[in-house]
Amino acid sequence: MTQVTVVGHPLVQHKLTKMRDKATSTKTFRALMREVATLICYEVTRDLPMEKVEIETPVAPTTAYEIAGKKLVFAPILRAGLGMCEGMLDLVPSARVAHIGLYRDHETLEAIEYYFKAPEDITDRLVIVVDPMLATGHSAIAAIARLKHHGVTNLRFVCLLAARQGVDALRAAHPDVPIWTAAIDETLNDHGYIVPGLGDAGDRTFGTR
Template sequence: MQAESGGAARVTVVDHPLVQHKLTMMRDSDRSTKGFRELLNEIGMLLAYEVTRDLPLEPVTIQTPIQPMEGRRIAGKKLVLAPILRAGVGFLDGMLSLMPSARVAHVGLYRDPDTLQAVEYYFKSPSDLADRTVLVLDPMLATANSAVAAVERLKSRGAKDLRFVCLLAAPEGIARFQAAHPDVPVWTAAIDSHLNDHGYIVPGLGDAGDRMYGTR
């Protein structure tokens, strides 16, 4: 796991061999829709381990089959997973398998093909975001327009402790996101070279939503 420092919140590149192996498989243009979806689910689970590494713990006394003991459990209220529709849903099942009690917020945004700006069409979240850690999920941090808009929307509902999780990031997207939300750290599996004229990450893996659902 590599962390990049700077004036803004940190960017952590999760360089675990399993993550990098699965990411390479996902980049392959011959990967089937089913295979792509399964790999995204698996990587989501692995990224969840890293993004929750520093959650606070509290002591708790339990009874094992042998004797009482003091263990530790996660303190505070349950997390909120906030996928940006539609591609962010690809992370959801893997993360929920590790955190089945987590709440889920849905942020519906699409990218206008002409302006590349994010347009909101749906938003639903728990009412007490201010008391919870919120993981914002989207496979791609490209122009960052959707990510910036999603975090702004969540903050408007009271969210204070936010973390952004993606599969791939472009340097332009990181710079834009950090300029807008310097308090929100980012976890990603890789930082690619650049964005092309259509706002896609290069070399990237194409449109994550289209590859997940077999659409164009």
């Protein structure tokens, strides 16, 4: 699919399998979420712009490379996105963080916003929206729409696991926003959960199942 990247690295797939297992403990699930997020972050940031800088090593002066421009922003969708955001901050500790609070109405499956906080100059930065699950796509669509309303134009979306319906919905609503995920499952059940999926990522991360 156009602008959709499935990160098939063996370490990512191995850890995802462990996360799918219902016998995996909350502690292990949380650790795996953080690890997988770090690994996916390598792929999402692969094409960040670079610039040359002059430095001195302990041996001699040299020309080297640094990431150019303003620091990027991670925008986790609360609450489950926090588990992935921590792993991405391990890799890019200087990144800014925006918080988008959304919950899903269990009757309509629509996303309802309850919190939004972002850096003042977010429009000048690359913003990576983070949510473990892309199921119906409603939360991702709403979060990205909110960021665009604030003037953000450089956006990417990262999830751990997606349903094909969610990918199609997000691509239709925001075709300019590329997607990275570890896997795409075929369908959703009547409650809007990905099948076979891994259950509720928020509950499994925070032990509220």
